[in-house]
Amino acid sequence: MVRLIASGDTAMVVEFGETIDRTINARVMALADRIDETGLAGVVELVPTFRSLMVHYDPLVTSHATLAEQVRQLTDSLDVNHRHGRLWEIPVCYEGQHAPDLDDVARATKLSTRDVIATHTGEIYQVYCVGFLPGFPYMGDLPAVLELPRRTSPRLRLPQGSVCMAMRMTGIYPIESPGGWHLLGRTPVRLFDRRRADAVLMAPGDRVKFVPIPLAEFDRLDAAAAAGTLALAPREAA
């Protein structure tokens, strides 16, 4: 059952469910595509999230009532093709200073650090949603053996590139930020770089595979990224 709920007079939530679920997320993405194709008057921007699509609109051009009718028609005839977004291979250093929570995670999950890394790098994750910070990808699903609640005390500063996990999610901090997730490693890839034409690397619907790299390789790639010369192309196009 799809629910259409007002969030003030400039946004409408189209809610497909209340849980994190790839089928629900696929319907969210499919509706975003349909609205884009249809070009509904007054729609300003679409924000797909795990389980709902936020439709930001201009109340001078359309109204909640008009939009609700149009969106209802689109959801009733929604054709969900599980389209694949781009596949990114993201190098991650799971060593030393870059992996401050690795030992804690291993202890809490009763795995060796080697197994934590193997499990984390063994999946292809889905970018369910980009939010929280400019370019922060919420990715899942983390294998159940790694499921842990957030840290009890959030850190005030996580460096840019921090690869983190909590619950059944994994993410990458595009910029330095406070955060409560567990820090498994760090990538030299800039998920947000305003010098690039596409400042934000990942979009909702993309897929991500983590690849472990040693410290020396991290340093080499990090220097290139800082200089703006680290070119990262998706492993597979959309």
Add this chain to the structure above:
Amino acid sequence: MTASLKVIAPGLQTTVQDIGRIGHQRLGIPVSGALDTTALRAANIVAGNAPGMAGLEMAMSGPTLEVMADSVRVAVAGGTTELQIISDSGETRRVPPLHSARLVRGERIRIGGVAGSAVAYLAIEGGMDLPPFLGSLSTYVRGSFGGFEGRALREGDVLPLAAPGAVERSEVRLGGLELLPLARVRVVLGPQHDDFTAEALERLVTTDYTVTREADRMGLRLAGAKLDHVKGHNIVSDGIAPGAIQVPGNGLPIVLLADRQSTGGYPKIATVASADLPGLGRVSPGARIRFEAVPVAAAEAARRELEGLIAGLAARLEAVGGDEIDPEKLMSHNLISGVVDGGG
């Protein structure tokens, strides 16, 4: 020589803002933009600009800027904030809010205290010559992007201007526009009003809330009656509309403003009507506000009314003399204003 304004004193938190960076929330880019878009648009109209052009947003105390251009025209708007023009010789002219003023090289613009509102705006005729990021000049300080080097102004900054000098014309003023903080704020319930108890929904609209010191461009933390959740305070993150009122575990609402995140994981009990957001952007810590629930259609109508008012502002401009205490210029101001009135 390029035209610019040199920052002699930056003010407490002076940032470049326009009406926001629209269209990139799906990639986690906040909209940002002016907290009080009505004041920014009014200042621009008075300065002779398109209403949505970027200006300087000032909080608490404004900057002192030295004119490094042949001439420049500016206007301030926000509460009762006025600007002072300090000449080379140290003489001071006062310019009321919503009056344009022309300055020449070496003169200084000083905005001492931002008064009668949490924020005020300085619009500069022709705007600033800064590179837009994703189509906007709005500064997002947390992300270090937009505006002037992605940050608030500092002493010694040189702000490049787009126009070499001010257009030759008489100065104008805009009367009858109040830019004061709102005490009654209309909201539309939802999107997660079902996550709250009936008592919580009742309290939201029948008790006063006080703006705490934790008030910034991202949002206003409020103190007052606690709003209890029915089923916990974590939801799977979803989109955040401007003015969304989220309620974390402590039951105290936070109204999310310009620099809000694009998504978030706390239930949102209600969302402020877009017509009331500029007025809510004006409130300061200690202010008391009362929410009033309205249907979404009423909020949409209120917004259309606000836009109608703003669209009519340019026609309400009246010409004034550059220096109000000079009798000769007062006379010419009367003549000019007669011409404008005659022309409708």
